[in-house]
Amino acid sequence: MMPPVPGQLWSCHTCGHCCRTLVEHITDEERALIDEQGWAGKLGVAPYVRLGRGWVLNKHEDGACVFLDDENLCLIHAKYGERAKPLACRIFPFSVRAVPGGWQASLRFDCPSVASGKGEPLSEHSRWLGRVANSLPHSPGENAETADLCRGVRGTAEEIDTLVGRFLMWLGGDEVPFSARVVGAARVTQTLSSAKLDSVRGERFVELVDLLFDALPGECPEAPEPPTRKQQAMLRQLVFAHSEHLTLAEMQVGAVGKFGHRVRQVQGARRFLRAFGDVPPIPGLTGAATFPAVEAVRCGGDDARAIEDLQRRYLYGRFCGRSVFGEGYYDWPVFAGLAALWLSVSAAGWLARCSAAAAGRDVLTLDDAAFAIGVVDRAATRAPALGTMAERTRVLYLMQDEGVARLVHRYALTGEAAS
Ligand code: SF4
Incomplete structure (x- = not known):
């Protein structure tokens, strides 16, 4: 699913930033497709090069992808359509990861249109991204929904969902200025990381998290000391x-x-x-x-x-x-x-x-x-x-x-x- 980020919009504005700054890895199948399309002769330079044990799209000296044309458009896209492009290029600025029952996307803020929140609602991109995500040969890892809370203490999916939900609720609130909310969130993290959680699990963990967040508005006026x-x-x-x-x-x-x-x-x-x-x-x-x-x-x-x-x-x-x-x-x-x-x-x-x-x-x-x-x-x-x-x-x-x-x-x- 798409990340439900309130107010986040995005569309590609063909600024070419990603094609100039990122090094895109390609699979053997993508390499074979590029060969089939005969790009080596048309570009005048190698369309891809080796990097370590893998392959990446080649770059000009100024960092631009060899497939980027003068109008910041992709030559593969223009000639063979969006689906013919390497996967890494197709899904940017999204990253997708398999989770039980589907996929989870996250956004990359090194795309200027993501950072400025320009374009269409993310839901408009769900269909094509879902199609791409579902075609990926990946399956959810065993630990896709859980993680250790701290060393040796495994969190359950419910505990982690509660924790994430509480951080989001706190960050989205308006009781205190935003900068104080970020400081408060850091303080809760510090307190939780120093707590002995072995015996504070399930409902007791949720109560502890609630308690810490409920106390935050009263603590916020007190600014931390300057850093050492x-x-x-x-x-x-x-x-x-x-x-x-x-x-x-x-x-x-x-x-x-x-x-x-x-x-x-x-x-x-x-x-x-x-x-x-x-x-x-x-x-x-x-x-x-x-x-x-x-x-x-x-x-x-x-x-x-x-x-x-x-x-x-x-x-x-x-x-x-x-x-x-x-x-x-x-x-x-x-x-x-x-x-x-x-x-x-x-x-x-x-x-x-x-x-x-x-x-x-x-x-x-x-x-x-x-x-x-x-x-x-x-x-x-x-x-x-x-x-x-x-x-x-x-x-x-x-x-x-x-x-x-x-x-x-x-x-x-x-x-x-x-x-
Ligand atoms: S950086 Fe973002 S807006 Fe610019 S070309 Fe890439 S995807 Fe499109």
């Missing part, structure tokens, strides 16, 4: 992990090139850790920003409402698409996945500030927020580095001492115009 220097440094490293995005040419380098890339990676990670001088280049961002300039950018400008709407749709999309924990997020336990989600929002807050600072502004705009959420969403669930044990350890560390809530508050995308 170490917490901020860890967030910047998370920003670095999210913003690394390799082009096809960078992925194709040999052993020497890979070593050079690793060296640059370590140097970049160090600069993010120390926050000294200029922020290293971030793919997709033009202009340079210094670390102090990033910290000085404020939220709460004229675009605050639109940014709030974008952030709400993004969070709803992640929850409704269940791309937050378990099979939907590197097989992580529920609370670790939730903490990673709130931290990704803080990472987006930092990146949006970087975008503003690089353009010489000191207040966030909707474009800054859309860029940042697109970067974060492109990486979440897809960047192998974000699913590692090292990353999980970082997230668990930040759950202590209110680290997640402090960072969410400090790097909020919306809220009062305060730094």
Whole structure:
């Protein structure tokens, strides 16, 4: 089913962003079809190339797919129809996953039309996406509907549904400002992750969750302490992990090139850790920003409402698409996945500030927020580095001492115009 995200619209506006920025893997059958269509002779370049053990659509030097024409249209689509395109291209900006009784779609916010919520209601796309999803040779995994709540404590489908429903209800409420709701959600996550849940199961678990959410409106006026220097440094490293995005040419380098890339990676990670001088280049961002300039950018400008709407749709999309924990997020336990989600929002807050600072502004705009959420969403669930044990350890560390809530508050995308 489609993610039931209130207010989310989408249609493809043929901006070509996906065809320029993503590396699309193709199957052997898709490769054979491209051969049958005789593209090698028509394009003048190889239509696909090897990448590791698989194959991907080839790119021009500027990153554009070799099938992208001057009007941002796909040559395969134009000549043979939508169904002739590789699956990865057909379903973007949706991701689909098999679940018992059908399929579950999630949305990708690195598509500008998703981020700006432009187009038709998602229900209009249900039919064709369902047709594609049902043709996929995948079946639901054993754990499609459950996950560990925390290490060693398996959540039931009912407990997890209740938890997700309560987070959505809280985020969609209006008792307190949206930025405070995100901080509150981070606080509930931290509290639940530190609770001894072995004997608090079923109805008692639901009662505990209700209790925590019911107490939130009273707790919200109390803002968390500012994050410590170490917490901020860890967030910047998370920003670095999210913003690394390799082009096809960078992925194709040999052993020497890979070593050079690793060296640059370590140097970049160090600069993010120390926050000294200029922020290293971030793919997709033009202009340079210094670390102090990033910290000085404020939220709460004229675009605050639109940014709030974008952030709400993004969070709803992640929850409704269940791309937050378990099979939907590197097989992580529920609370670790939730903490990673709130931290990704803080990472987006930092990146949006970087975008503003690089353009010489000191207040966030909707474009800054859309860029940042697109970067974060492109990486979440897809960047192998974000699913590692090292990353999980970082997230668990930040759950202590209110680290997640402090960072969410400090790097909020919306809220009062305060730094
Ligand atoms: S990024 Fe979105 S709007 Fe742009 S071409 Fe791709 S699917 Fe269409």
